[in-house]
Amino acid sequence: MCLGVPMQVVSVGDGDIVAEIDGVRKEASLMLLDEEVKEGDFVIVHAGFAISRLDEEEAQETLRLMREVFKPEDMA
Amino acid sequence: MKYQDEFRDRHVVLGLAARIREHVAGRTEPMTFMEVCGTHTMSIYQYGLRTLLPPQVRLISGPGCPVCVTPNEYLDRAVALCRLPDVIVATFGDMVRVPGSTSSLQEERARGADIRIVYSPLDAVAIAARNPEKRVVFLGVGFETTAPAIGGSILAAKKQGLANYFVLAAHKTMPKPMGVLSADPELKIDGYICPAHVSTITGPEIYRFLAEEFHIPCVITGFEPADVMQGVEMLVRQVVAGESRVETQYSRVVRPEGNRKAQEVIREVFTPCDAPWRGIGVIPGSGLRIADAYAVFDAEKAIPVAVEETREHAGCLCGEILKGKAAPTDCPLFGGACTPESPVGACMVSSEGTCAAAYKYGQ
Ligand code: SF4
């Protein structure tokens, strides 16, 4: 139920955004977001509200840490 | 989305699993981690993550889905409300199929009740605006992730001057039941995979008492398979090192302070209250009711209605499942009398329910 979906911001309006995932566009309210967003950003949308911005640098950092543990012999 | 795929990369998941095996090599004592979020449960079943873990690492599911933990008496009230001729009940889809004591919203709809499934509580506010002669009751069920959205809908209705929008509130907050389960000697939880989007709103601090008082490591974990594996790896590392801290694996979304604006909306619109959890019972301070200043939007206060006496479903093990004490296959009804098509208990209804996940993806 509180499944938040990462979506990309297509346009920013007055208090809301249009965001897209897999070609599906939805409006989402910015009422609960305490961060600035701009076109092209990724946000987590839950029940019609953007609740967080997805930080690309942090995402890359997490992936980098994951890759560190990744060993060729496990790649079965 | 561009990096979503990488978090589903099988090689990364297998690499993390190998690292976990290294950490526990030579250990005989098992460790038990509980995920309290139904979306994690789904991910664990969907990607078969349990099969990749060494025998020393056991994952159990907890009270992860608000639909599952909402007791029958709430559904009975919703059913009573939808039978009133001027009431439209608006709700997220999952709630419609949950059986109450003697009926469900789905059955009521078949008998002519006006029940609308919405994607956002703001859609329910829009229905109220379009139907001034009706009273629109939104079923306000959910954890910290959903509460601000529903609080936001009340603020929106107030701003629009609507007098016909109501919320039947049964919001619950996550840390208290985790405290109850932590104290349960039968469960012996060694670590928590903490919910991702609940934590997006609250921030990591709410789990600190679990790490400090109960010495249970907590890792806020994302939902992709590599996220869950990394979360487990971080928990294993803490257990092996004899540590208990709150860590955030899902740092691409969860900030240390959480989402202040959403927290503010919760504080404005709701007041903490005692709340009943299916299977666990009443937990003091674990719920959110509508604050007195917003009582006109509170369906329970504003629309009095007689509610039938609550009855539990004979044979259903949902209560034990929500506490992590039984697995779906322990229930004699699983897959026979109880299937997603005709659920007996709540855990089979919501797609995030443990029984539904076990049924859909097998063991
Ligand atoms: S409602 Fe939220 S916390 Fe609960 S199961 Fe769904 S995603 Fe997880």
Ligand code: SF4
């Ligand atoms: S199988 Fe059905 S009846 Fe049994 S515990 Fe799960 S939901 Fe309840």
